[in-house]
Amino acid sequence: MAVQSWEERLAAANAAAATNTDTSTPHKKPKGFFREWGDxxxxxxxxxxxxxxxxxxxxxxxxxxxxxxxxxxxxxxxxxxxxxxxxxxxxxxxxxxxxxxxxxxxxxxxxxxxxxxxxxxxxxxxxxxxxxxxxxxxxxxxxxxxxxxxxxxxxxxxxxxxxxxxxQVYVNGKPAVDPPQSQNRYFLQVNEPVRDKVFQEQGISDFNSPTGVPQPQMTQMGPAYVVDATPQTAEFFKKQSFIKGVVLDQAPAGxxxxxxxxxxxxxxxxxxxxxxxxxxxxxxxxxxxxxxxxxxxxxxxxxxxxxxxxxxxxxxx
Structure with missing residues (x-):
């Protein structure tokens, strides 16, 4: 009986592995495009x-x-x-x-x-x-x-x-800290309509209005704009010629x-x-x-x- 060298035995093992077909484990079918995206x-x-x-x-x-x-x-x-x-x-x-x-x-x-x-x-x-x-x-x-x-x-x-x-808000008898740029509600009594640009430049908006800025209303004091503004902005309007008066919306207590x-x-x-x-x-x-x-x-x-x-x-x- 001929003795095989280790090179011959290694070559025989590789040939057997190449020809061996394992049918016990089926190949996994890859997911389809829609299945993959759905997951x-x-x-x-x-x-x-x-x-x-x-x-x-x-x-x-x-x-x-x-x-x-x-x-x-x-x-x-x-x-x-x-x-x-x-x-x-x-x-x-x-x-x-x-x-x-x-x-x-x-x-x-x-x-x-x-x-x-x-x-x-x-x-x-x-x-x-x-x-x-x-x-x-x-x-x-x-x-x-x-x-x-x-x-x-x-x-x-x-x-x-x-x-x-x-x-002013008081908590436990002490004034609360107001956020920066706190606003109050004012009535702007006018002599003539106010241009939208004026409100936009002062940062005043009204998102219930189609134009995004306040529109004139008929109030108890006559034609006026109802605006939410800072006290500084209210002072600005008091100095304008087209403003007849600036009234703070402040109802009496009680x-x-x-x-x-x-x-x-x-x-x-x-x-x-x-x-x-x-x-x-x-x-x-x-x-x-x-x-x-x-x-x-x-x-x-x-x-x-x-x-x-x-x-x-x-x-x-």
Whole structure:
């Protein structure tokens, strides 16, 4: 019997491996184009939904209540980790939507199933002068977790005494710090129409107007423009020849406005002392705690949608 050298044995082993066909494991069929893209889109939607629920969410400022701190159209990300994310209450919802489908006035959710809502731990609490995003408590046509989002400034927390006197917010008897460029509401009595360019140059806008700036109105004092402006801007208009008078919108203390809650003596510029206590129901503000503040947001405050269940704050819309 001939003895094979190691070179011959290695060559024979390679030849046997090349001719050996293993039929026990079938070859994997590669994914098709649409299957591959479908899996990628599904993963992206799931990941985006989890990030949006548990970490942060993008918002666009829709109204001018926070001008000039935040402007209409500003794009911002809001952290949900600080106050703790809230578990979803409405599971039957089209992912990445809020209330309606994009481009359609059709509900994007079904409230057939409503789950109990729990607050996960956060690493912070709402402090005075924090700007917070929350769900409005009075919107009963939507579930609590799908109500309209508001962004306001929190000026009082649990145990504080809030008071508004002569346009100034007081917390625990001390004047609150006004944000830069705080605005009040004025009536501009005019001798002639004011050009839109004048309002634009002074940073005055009215997003309820088709032109984006205030339009003349017939008031008790005659033709006038109703504007939200800083005291410095009001002084500018007082010096203009086309302005007959600048009147601050300041209602007398004790003159109530029925559209505000509670139905007690309360105005835009004055409010009796209000102690903030635990007057919440299922983590939402009751209407009895709503008070009116300054139009620039200095006296706006809120129960954040992501507050811990035992934390309470005051919202003035």
């Amino acid at each position: 990628a889109i599904l993963f992206a939607v799931i990941a985006a939904t989890l990030i949006r629920w548990a970490t942060f969410e993008a918002y666009t400022i829709p109204t001018p209540s926070m001008e000039h701190s935040l402007l209409v159209g500003d794009y911002l990300f809001v952290s949900k980790l600080h106050y703790g994310p809230r578990t979803p209450q409405t599971p039957l919802q089209v992912p990445l939507t809020h209330q309606t489908l994009w481009g359609f006035n059709v509900k994007s959710y079904s409230d057939a199933i409503q789950l109990p809502s729990y607050r996960l731990p956060g690493f912070s609490e709402v402090k005075r002068n924090d700007v917070v995003v929350f769900n409005v408590p009075f919107e009963d046509m939507h579930p609590a977790d799908l109500r309209t989002n508001y962004i306001k400034r929190c000026v009082a927390v649990a145990g504080d005494v809030l008071e508004i006197k002569n346009l 003159q109530g406005r029925p559209r505000y809650f509670p139905i007690t003596p309360i105005t835009r510029t004055a409010r009796r002392p209000l102690r903030r206590s635990q007057n919440l129901e299922q983590g939402q503000l009751r209407p009895a705690t709503v008070a009116q503040g300054r139009p620039d947001g200095a006296a706006h405050s809120g129960k954040h949608a992501h507050l811990p269940e035992n934390h309470h704050a005051l919202r003035a819309q």
